[in-house]
Amino acid sequence: MSPTVLLFDIDGTLISTGGAGRRAMAGAFEAVCGPGGAGALQGFSFAGMTDRAIVRAGLVAGGFTDDAGDVEARIDVVLEAYLVRIAVEVASIEGYRVLPGVTQVLAWLATLERVAVGLGTGNVRRGAMAKLARGALDASFAFGGFGCDAEDRAALLRVGAGRGAEQLGVPVEGCRVVIIGDTPKDVAAAAAIGAACIGVGTGGFSPDELRGLGAFAAFATLEADGVRDALLG
Numbered sequence: 001m002s003p004t005v006l007l008f009d010i011d012g013t014l015i016s017t018g019g020a021g022r023r024a025m026a027g028a029f030e031a032v033c034g035p036g037g038a039g040a041l042q043g044f045s046f047a048g049m050t051d052r053a054i055v056r057a058g059l060v061a062g063g064f065t066d067d068a069g070d071v072e073a074r075i076d077v078v079l080e081a082y083l084v085r086i087a088v089e090v091a092s093i094e095g096y097r098v099l100p101g102v103t104q105v106l107a108w109l110a111t112l113e114r115v116a117v118g119l120g121t122g123n124v125r126r127g128a129m130a131k132l133a134r135g136a137l138d139a140s141f142a143f144g145g146f147g148c149d150a151e152d153r154a155a156l157l158r159v160g161a162g163r164g165a166e167q168l169g170v171p172v173e174g175c176r177v178v179i180i181g182d183t184p185k186d187v188a189a190a191a192a193i194g195a196a197c198i199g200v201g202t203g204g205f206s207p208d209e210l211r212g213l214g215a216f217a218a219f220a221t222l223e224a225d226g227v228r229d230a231l232l233g
């Protein structure tokens, strides 16, 4: 088996936060943009978007323009306000759950050699770890590509792949890189960096849809037969 770097998406793939992410983001917009500021987030789904892209889209929808760097300057302010809130929201929300098969697959992967298990997520690192901690999944990931590495999903996956290769002590060109995600954006970003993608139907897109878009395998959940073979190629 070639050295393998696995990069797992978080929301809809490993966990469902039960809406805590959106609540924290809405709270951040209210705090930074004033009462009613969260209204700008209502028109779009966050699925597959990086944190910076979500904040940018919300600010633009709220009428901010890039004149005088108005949007750029505010993105970091909103993200700081979001990070203050995300751990609190995740800790208190009822609907939080670790998705089927996740804990078992991660425990199995931890026993394998020449496999680096990381994250490939649009969440900024602190937000990612806050979301994973409640499900005791944070310790399973020693590295990743995060939303604080790049606003573009393909770019952050490339960073994550490089870190995984470094952990294995081999050049990234010599690794099989696999993205595990739940949205068309995961599939597209994997293709953009020449990685394979395994789709999982726990985030609202069906395995058939994800396969149709280019995932080489897709499953209803990570509990399904065939998941482990697909991970190892």
Ligand SMILES: [Mg+2]
Pocket: 009, 010, 011, 012, 013, 047, 048, 181, 182, 183, 203
């Ligand atoms: Mg996702």
